[in-house]
Amino acid sequence: MEPTGAGRRGRRPGDSGTRAAILDAARARFAGEGFRGATVRAIAGDAGVDPALVMHYFGTKQALFVAAMEFPLDPAQVVPHLVGPGIDGLGERLVRFLIGVIDELGEANPMLGLVRSAVSHPDAARMMREFLGEAILDRVAAAIEADRPRLRADLCASQIVGILVARQILALPELAAADRELLIGVYGATIQRYLTAPLGPS
Amino acid sequence: MEPTGAGRRGRRPGDSGTRAAILDAARARFAGEGFRGATVRAIAGDAGVDPALVMHYFGTKQALFVAAMEFPLDPAQVVPHLVGPGIDGLGERLVRFLIGVIDELGEANPMLGLVRSAVSHPDAARMMREFLGEAILDRVAAAIEADRPRLRADLCASQIVGILVARQILALPELAAADRELLIGVYGATIQRYLTAPLGPS
Numbered sequence: 001m002e003p004t005g006a007g008r009r010g011r012r013p014g015d016s017g018t019r020a021a022i023l024d025a026a027r028a029r030f031a032g033e034g035f036r037g038a039t040v041r042a043i044a045g046d047a048g049v050d051p052a053l054v055m056h057y058f059g060t061k062q063a064l065f066v067a068a069m070e071f072p073l074d075p076a077q078v079v080p081h082l083v084g085p086g087i088d089g090l091g092e093r094l095v096r097f098l099i100g101v102i103d104e105l106g107e108a109n110p111m112l113g114l115v116r117s118a119v120s121h122p123d124a125a126r127m128m129r130e131f132l133g134e135a136i137l138d139r140v141a142a143a144i145e146a147d148r149p150r151l152r153a154d155l156c157a158s159q160i161v162g163i164l165v166a167r168q169i170l171a172l173p174e175l176a177a178a179d180r181e182l183l184i185g186v187y188g189a190t191i192q193r194y195l196t197a198p199l200g201p202s
Numbered sequence: 203m204e205p206t207g208a209g210r211r212g213r214r215p216g217d218s219g220t221r222a223a224i225l226d227a228a229r230a231r232f233a234g235e236g237f238r239g240a241t242v243r244a245i246a247g248d249a250g251v252d253p254a255l256v257m258h259y260f261g262t263k264q265a266l267f268v269a270a271m272e273f274p275l276d277p278a279q280v281v282p283h284l285v286g287p288g289i290d291g292l293g294e295r296l297v298r299f300l301i302g303v304i305d306e307l308g309e310a311n312p313m314l315g316l317v318r319s320a321v322s323h324p325d326a327a328r329m330m331r332e333f334l335g336e337a338i339l340d341r342v343a344a345a346i347e348a349d350r351p352r353l354r355a356d357l358c359a360s361q362i363v364g365i366l367v368a369r370q371i372l373a374l375p376e377l378a379a380a381d382r383e384l385l386i387g388v389y390g391a392t393i394q395r396y397l398t399a400p401l402g403p404s
Contacts, residue, residue: 119321119371129372137374154368154377155388161372162364166356169321170331170363172339175356182402186357190392200384 021047022054026068031123035065035130062135071110073101075135083143090143091156091192096184098160102168103180111164132157146196155194163187223249224256228270233325237267237332264337273312275303277337285345292345293358293394298386300362304370305382313366334359348398357396365389 025046029038040061044051058064066074082093101109117124137157141149163183167175175183227248231240242263246253260266268276284295303311319326339359343351365385369377377385 115367116321119318119367125372129374132372133375148376151376151380154374154380157372157374158364158368158377159361159392160364161367162360162362165317165321165363165367166360170327170334170359172331172356172359173335174350174353175360178353178356185402186396190361190395193392194388200387 018047018049018053019057022049022057022064023068026064030065030068030127034123034126035061035134040064062131065131065135069110069114072105072108073110075139079136079139083140087143087145087195089192090195091190092184092188094140094156094160094191095163095187099163099167099180099183099187102164106168109164109168112168115161115164115169144195146199148199151199152194156191159187159190159194220249220251220255221259224251224259224266225270228266232267232270232329236325236328237263237336242266264333267333267337271312271316274307274310275312277341281338281341285342289345289347289397291394292397293392294386294390296342296358296362296393297365297389301365301369301382301385301389304366308370311366311370314370317363317366317371346397348401350401353401354396358393361389361392361396 022043025043026038029043029046032038033042038061040054041051043064044054047054054064058067060076062076063074066076078097082097083090085093101111114124114128118128119125137150137153140156141153144152146152166172167178167183224245227245228240231245231248234240235244240263242256243253245266246256249256256266260269262278264278265276268278280299284299285292287295303313316326316330320330321327339352339355342358343355346354348354368374369380369385
């Protein structure tokens with residue numbers, strides 16, 4: 001998730017140069033101040049444009065973040081798609097989607113860069129915590145009917161990030177080699193339990 | 203975790219100097235060649251001592267690794283203690299122990315350094331995969347009566363590393379604030395399921 005500067009390539013004078021300047025400013029502000037602390041106003045100021053132009057290009061601060069981090073997927077699209085059909089089977093849908101991303105994107109998986117940065121740098125951990133919270137976990141929590149919905153979303157996140165680290169980064173041998181449908185069944189049941197089962201000391 | 207190269211200074215002012223030279227050589231070899239690839243013979247050679255002396259000081263390659271990484275706990279002691287009473291309740295015992303380590307050691311938790319290195323450096327990921335495998339996961343697998351014991355141990359590891367990352371490193375707010383006994387109940391049931399429940403697509 002290092003700024004790649006790719007926006008600087010092939011920049012035409014005009015629109016794309018302005019867009020690239022906004023993205024560069026956004027990366028610097030998000031890294032330094034977190035997702036919540038970085039304001040569209042400050043990013044616009046750094047890029048030398050009006051805040052309204054930033055919103056014109058990107059629509060929302062979340063979408064600006066997604067563009068700045070070069071995510072291939074926008075949680076604002078993906079999460080409602082997964083959550084929309086309701087709580088039944090949501091565990092399996094989430095895990096199927098995420099294991100698909102892990103297995104198909106490999107090193108191009110943008111979650112990898114986020115996890116690497118977050119684990120090494122407290123500022124990046126804050127940025128990830130705040131973006132994950134607003135873009136994904138609060139949206140999942142809104143679909144949960146049981147008590148303590150955001151804790152339940154956090155529990156799901158703890159298993160999902162663990163799958164990423166253990167299957168892809170550590171590549172624990174039997175987990176890395178395991179059949180995808182088996183893992184979707186096992187982990188889907190865990191996530192479904194976190195979404196719906198009674199919480200509390202057993 | 204960085205090789206210090208101090209072992210090459212050829213110092214031998216008695217026992218503690220020799221011990222330090224062995225530990226320096228071990229850190230460099232483990233980092234460069236992984237836990238499995240680094241031999242006691244090569245480490246002894248780097249430290250300028252006989253392999254028998256390394257075994258005299260440390261007993262096993264695992265114990266040498268534990269000493270080199272300055273772990274406050276030796277899995278060769280801890281894992282049999284947790285696994286010994288049998289598979290019943292093992293999920294809760296594992297989670298109670300690990301959440302205790304996370305919450306009580308804080309930044310002094312040696313797992314943090316290992317995860318940080320492993321996530322950033324492929325060599326460190328291999329070192330952690332190999333050491334975790336031999337020192338912890340193979341031992342847990344040996345206590346599992348169900349099919350595919352090592353896959354089950356890897357599944358447990360994926361939730362445990364996820365707890366570490368989500369509760370301590372990302373500090374997802376509701377998870378970080380959650381009551382420890384609640385988490386031990388919820389996660390203990392997950393781990394117990396990974397240890398004992400039928401595997402396969404749901």
